Amino acid sequence: MKPAYRPPVTVHQIARHLGVSAATVSSVLAHRHVERRIAPATVERIRAAAQSLGYIPNMAGRRLRAHRTATRQIDLAILTSFEAPLPLVGQALHALQRAVEVQSTADTRYAVAIEMFHAGRIREKTGLLDADRYHGVILTNTLPEDDRFLAEAALPYPAVILGRRIPGRCCVLEAPEFVGRRSAEILIDAGCRAPAVIHGRLLTHTTADRLAAFRHTLRERTGREPTVLVSEGLQPRHAAAAFEQHWARGGRVDGLFTVTDSLAIGAYRVFRDLGVRIPADVAVVGVGDYELAEFFAPPLTTVAGANEAMVAEAVPLLFRLLRGETVPPEVLVVPPVFLRESTRRHRPTAIGATKPAYPKRRSKRRER
Amino acid sequence: MKPAYRPPVTVHQIARHLGVSAATVSSVLAHRHVERRIAPATVERIRAAAQSLGYIPNMAGRRLRAHRTATRQIDLAILTSFEAPLPLVGQALHALQRAVEVQSTADTRYAVAIEMFHAGRIREKTGLLDADRYHGVILTNTLPEDDRFLAEAALPYPAVILGRRIPGRCCVLEAPEFVGRRSAEILIDAGCRAPAVIHGRLLTHTTADRLAAFRHTLRERTGREPTVLVSEGLQPRHAAAAFEQHWARGGRVDGLFTVTDSLAIGAYRVFRDLGVRIPADVAVVGVGDYELAEFFAPPLTTVAGANEAMVAEAVPLLFRLLRGETVPPEVLVVPPVFLRESTRRHRPTAIGATKPAYPKRRSKRRER
DNA sequence: GCAACAAGCTAAATGGATTTAGCTGGCGCA
């Protein structure tokens, strides 16, 4: 099944195979054959051999030798899960790239890689603990399973952890409980009496905290439990499916907190299809990591959007770690809150959860 | 100004500095000092020296030596511009990561890097032509300026080019003219008589083609020129600003083609604010690269969404190039077309461009 | 008093590609 290990093909092997020297082979493969005056016939033979033997250059060897300019290459990486929303990864990438652009000099260049693992299964990621991969990483979107592994495992490179406390590591987090608490308060203030929260099946440290704080605050302030909807994934369609199911079972809500943005998009679609008006019938609070929230119809109130801020903190911390400086073990980011139309105060029309509580579409708003 | 070149600090320098051997230094810095029985005092001295001299390990050296497992590292990269929409980059990244996950074996590992340049200024990107960086790249989101540079420059690694024909390179493109033509046809069929198109100030080969084909088709089929709106960037707010300006000047349209998705988001917001109904007053056709189009209110008709399909073509091509196989110089992708509510057929209410042609909000739809 | 052993270190080899200096054989020319 598994193919037998075959040692890599090197220029020396090609050289031996053809009865020429490694220097000649190297010259040809590096496209230096003209200035080195290699005979065209030899060039052809070497090219053919490289192709047929399946030669793949060893970049480590190349880099080690090539020392004209930009010798030093600093390898950075963003470690994230396949399941994480791409925009979040994109923001981190963008921030890191911008920093790298500034830091680059004639004799130091940077490479920013992305490394992806399956959520909850970071321990199965091979090569993660190799010391010869990266100078530093930003690690994000881990599940509790992953966190447990990371707490034990000794990552052999500096790392900044996003959204999770890991002992002995530099961590950047959303201020705990803030998002969940504020979103609950906003919904309560908007007059909601039967709010719900929707989250994906997989909870990161951050989303779990949001959920818990939302629940806690609601209980504390109103004595009630929120309806908790669990969607299969984080895509809009997952949220839509979860909500449709809830609705079909006769479940009703008059407020909704979505722990990620993509879920809010799905919820909006469902509400629209069902003729449920925002905010007249349901107030919605989202997270705002996508920069799209204000373009929703109606514009979405958001209590977070901390990803960008967290990344902005994390990147300089990573560079400080690279320089060997000591950094604070923990940085908290307080997310900005944007009150928009989706939570404009209203008297909810839905109280119970049994009868279809919402009037048909187009009915006038109760208040503005 | 520019700091003088300082040769990199190596383990040998640290060793000389302290009067110990490089082997000892290496043992300590690789956290092997316990098993190698290095005296605690020595460990401390070495650590302090490494810190104070600013030691940065040379990964190339490390990788070259470390040959227990996964010796072969294949370095891949996605080259894209800072200005490109992140979701497009994210899709490419995701597709490449999935492929890499499958291709990885015990003795071959992959690293996927992202390299960003400023749109139109790829020639200023240092190290781009170094042969010691990547085994292969996917190159996307270039402007004509960049393309000109690339056509001359000899990239020293295999490359798959997205959305652009470059002689001698493997290119994956949207079927030419398709998107522009279909979007024009859809708007015409929806009854639009004064359609517009909006695009960013910077046009890639792909977006320029969309624009030209849209124009051409419209002229051919109706004898009219479209209104062309140019937005500063590709963000929703840019589109919103451009459209608001057009509106303030008394410009009116009854159909809109947005050459990228993010522009459609901004347009939707403006229409909503102005009380312009989609599709009753304006039909909108977008591109659908973001997977969000069906969640718009109303769901957006899209004529493209080819990025994902293009990436799906490009990734296997890249691996074939790595294996030294010959690949077709050009692969055309025909984007799927999704007809949704935003272009439901209607008789346009706007004909001229001077008087406010749209009735106030809430007026009944003319037809369905 | 000597073997055995441990602690603490070092010398040298290694990995792959590249480059520099230099070698060899054939040719033209005086």
Add this chain to the structure above:
DNA sequence: TGCGCCAGCTAAATCCATTTAGCTTGTTGC
């Protein structure tokens, strides 16, 4: 014949970190 020169190649050094085998001391056990 002999010199210079060129095309076409090769040997060896180099980049940096790591690891293996082994070398000194000093100590313990008998």
